[in-house]
Amino acid sequence: MSYNKPIPTPSPLTQPFYDGAKEGKLLLPRCQDCNRVHWYPRHICPFCHSVNIDWIEGSGEGRVHTFAVQHRAFGGWAEEVPFVTAYIDLNEGDRMVTVLRGVDANDPASIRIGAKVKVEFDQASEDIHIPFWRVVEE
Amino acid sequence: MGLSKAAAIVGAAESNEIGYPEVPKTSLDLHIEAIKNVSNQTGIPISAIEGIFSAGQSSEIAEHLGLHPKYIDTTSVGGCSFEIHVHHALLAIYAGVIDVALVTHGENGWSRRRIGAGGGGHYAGGGAGSPGTEMTMSYGFSGAPSNYSHAMVRHNHLYGTTPEDFAHVPVVTRDWATLNPRAVMSSKETHEFGGPITIDDVQNARMISWPLTMLHCCLVTDHGGAVLIAKPEIARSLKTNPVWIAGAGENMSHSNMLEMGDFTATSAFASSHTAYEMAGLGPEDMELALLYDSFSITPALTAEMVGLAPRGKGHLLWKEGHAAPGGRLPMNTNGGGLSFNHSGMYGMQLLVEAYRQLSGTAEDGLNGIKGKQTNARTCIVNGTGGSLSTTGTLVLVADD
Ligand SMILES: [Zn+2]
Numbered sequence: 291m292s293y294n295k296p297i298p299t300p301s302p303l304t305q306p307f308y309d310g311a312k313e314g315k316l317l318l319p320r321c322q323d324c325n326r327v328h329w330y331p332r333h334i335c336p337f338c339h340s341v342n343i344d345w346i347e348g349s350g351e352g353r354v355h356t357f358a359v360q361h362r363a364f365g366g367w368a369e370e371v372p373f374v375t376a377y378i379d380l381n382e383g384d385r386m387v388t389v390l391r392g393v394d395a396n397d398p399a400s401i402r403i404g405a406k407v408k409v410e411f412d413q414a415s416e417d418i419h420i421p422f423w424r425v426v427e428e
Numbered sequence: 429m430g431l432s433k434a435a436a437i438v439g440a441a442e443s444n445e446i447g448y449p450e451v452p453k454t455s456l457d458l459h460i461e462a463i464k465n466v467s468n469q470t471g472i473p474i475s476a477i478e479g480i481f482s483a484g485q486s487s488e489i490a491e492h493l494g495l496h497p498k499y500i501d502t503t504s505v506g507g508c509s510f511e512i513h514v515h516h517a518l519l520a521i522y523a524g525v526i527d528v529a530l531v532t533h534g535e536n537g538w539s540r541r542r543i544g545a546g547g548g549g550h551y552a553g554g555g556a557g558s559p560g561t562e563m564t565m566s567y568g569f570s571g572a573p574s575n576y577s578h579a580m581v582r583h584n585h586l587y588g589t590t591p592e593d594f595a596h597v598p599v600v601t602r603d604w605a606t607l608n609p610r611a612v613m614s615s616k617e618t619h620e621f622g623g624p625i626t627i628d629d630v631q632n633a634r635m636i637s638w639p640l641t642m643l644h645c646c647l648v649t650d651h652g653g654a655v656l657i658a659k660p661e662i663a664r665s666l667k668t669n670p671v672w673i674a675g676a677g678e679n680m681s682h683s684n685m686l687e688m689g690d691f692t693a694t695s696a697f698a699s700s701h702t703a704y705e706m707a708g709l710g711p712e713d714m715e716l717a718l719l720y721d722s723f724s725i726t727p728a729l730t731a732e733m734v735g736l737a738p739r740g741k742g743h744l745l746w747k748e749g750h751a752a753p754g755g756r757l758p759m760n761t762n763g764g765g766l767s768f769n770h771s772g773m774y775g776m777q778l779l780v781e782a783y784r785q786l787s788g789t790a791e792d793g794l795n796g797i798k799g800k801q802t803n804a805r806t807c808i809v810n811g812t813g814g815s816l817s818t819t820g821t822l823v824l825v826a827d828d
Contacts, residue, residue: 298562330563330686356585356691358577359638360568367568372638375567377578377686387686389567398638403585420566 293414294366300418304331306345311419316348316409318382327382350409352378352423354402355385359395372396378407378423392425401425432706434522435529436663436670437514437824438472440783441465443534443652446769447612452539458652459489459534466530466654470668477656478526481513482533483773489532499526505680506813507720510655510775511820515676517657527659533776534652560684572722573645575685575815577637580725582691584639587740591639595630596746597724598643598766603753605763607800612647613767630724644724646765646774653776655783669787674709674806675823677702685815692740696733696810699821704735707823709806711735714823716785716804717757718778720812721764730810731759734821758802761785775811775820782809786826 300308310317320327321335322342334341357376360367367373376390391410393401408426411419443461445453459482467474479499480486486502499520503509510531517529536543569575583589602625605611613622625643633641663670679695679702682688704710717736719727728742736757737745745751751759760766762781765774784790790801809822 295568296565298565301559301562304559304562330559330684332559356578356582358574358581358640359635360570360574361635361637362574363568363570367570370568372635373568375569375574375578377691385686387564387567387569403582414566 293412295414296365297414297418297420303333307331308418310345310347311411311421312417314411316350316421317345318348318380319343320346327380327384329380329384329386346382349381352380352386352407354390354405354407354425355379356403357390357401359398374398374401376423386421386423388421388423390425391422431518431522432674432708433660433672435518435657435659436672436827437779437783438656438658438663438666438670439466439470439668440653440655440780441469442780446610446651447649448538449650452543453536453650454539454543455485455534455536456488456492457534458536458650459485459532459654460492462534462652462654463489463493463530463532466656470656470666472528472656472658472666476528477530479517479520479529481517481529481531483509485534499529505818507722507773507775508678508811508813508818508820509773510779511676511809511811511822512678512818514655514657514673514779514822515678515820518673518676521657521659527662529657530654531657531776531779532654533773535771535773536650537648537771538650560686564684564686572815573637573640576723576725577640578685579691579729579816580639583725583729583740586692589740589743591644592627592631593743593747594644594724594728595627596743597721597728598630599625599627600746600749600752601721601760601764601766604761604800605767607753608763608768611763611768612649613763640723643766646722646770647767649769649771651769651771651777653780655776655779669789670827671783671786672825672827673822674825675703675705675707676821677706678818678820680818682817683814685817688816692729694729694733694812694816694819696730696812696819696821699819700734700808700810703808703821703823707825709823711808714757714806714808716761716802716807717751717759718761718782718807718809719759720774720778720810721760721766722770722774722812724766726812726816727760727764729816730812734808734810736808753800758804761790761800761802773813775813778809778811782807782822782824786824788826
């Protein structure tokens, strides 16, 4: 079945991320001057305002910072409710957002802030692979 | 003369119809009705307006009114835009650039379902070419509730609070709405689900974005409102009572919720600090609080940020009855965005209620409908826009 949810359109700024995702790698922007990782990709480091930014391969691991359960959604996501959305603290620093996998949306009390998560990628189109995060055993 | 009280709100009015009009309204229509009403209320002719402040529509409105304003501000940063407009108008008047400013709002949040936005107010979020939007668009979020829920879950985690704790906010706010016949949810006559509600009603309502049920979320209605602000010499010469802008501040912590470092803290901490400092007043001096209630979590968090409650304990103002009718600190006395009216951007509704309370006209009402007058002489108004992103805080005081 073809992918029926929103697919991002890369810009020159974000293209390297998708090139990595296609190979199953989570590439993250890192400032060459202050060494900090930031997310989302930027033209300038939000911490020290350097424009010297390169991409590093992240561990693909992090922790759940907070979450919610969506009972109302639009488009392709409407068929998936209820589903869990979450903000993920990356091991490298800063935060990504995701639809969280490996959890029971009908039992939010069982979902734990701080749970360990790993990234995986869904192929949305020929060139676009989208990261999702899954709760894994400690 | 300092910046504090360099200008006053001299009138505040709404469009003739708000809520769910039978005949659909355009946003422009809602603007113009409110502007006409505030001009009549104050006796300030529309031709005397020198500065125009709106969330994105100032040029269209000025043209519609046949004005050539010498100060134009279209700041559009979500629901707090209007508190920020008041701040900007204070500065423009203090600087002597203008003497009379119009802050105006028209938004057909309800009618647009039938006739489209049609020049409606719009919040300028990220679009194509915005990497923040690009990296969040794939995950099924559907507007504000789907984001704000994450803040409540984080608050529960950090402070041991529960969704039921926050359910007291809509229950108490509904009690205020029952005292305001103009509130959408005032009674069974205004809406089939109107009238008082219980904690169980809130918790058993349809789930939107767990832990937020529908009754933790604001309404979606029509609203128009307008406020006139003038320099002291003019303010003292009018038939209406001035409400003095003692302090004003604005701030933002992020635009995209991805960048919200602490999900239980907002920029209202900074914007209120600025406003209190300008006013020479503190949270302990506030006798009324109008805190934007897009969701139950919003005013509770804001109360913590503006110093009305300790961190993690904002919800207690409602749970212990302090914010309720007859409580020590009346809050959201119009019935709030939760039960009075919320058109998408609610900052103007806050301004209108603040003016009514501090000018002593809540019982006279605007548009001939009674409200509920409190004895408050000081009021903190805080608007919150975006995803707990941008805030504008005003400290307003009644005329001596
Ligand atoms: Zn840097």
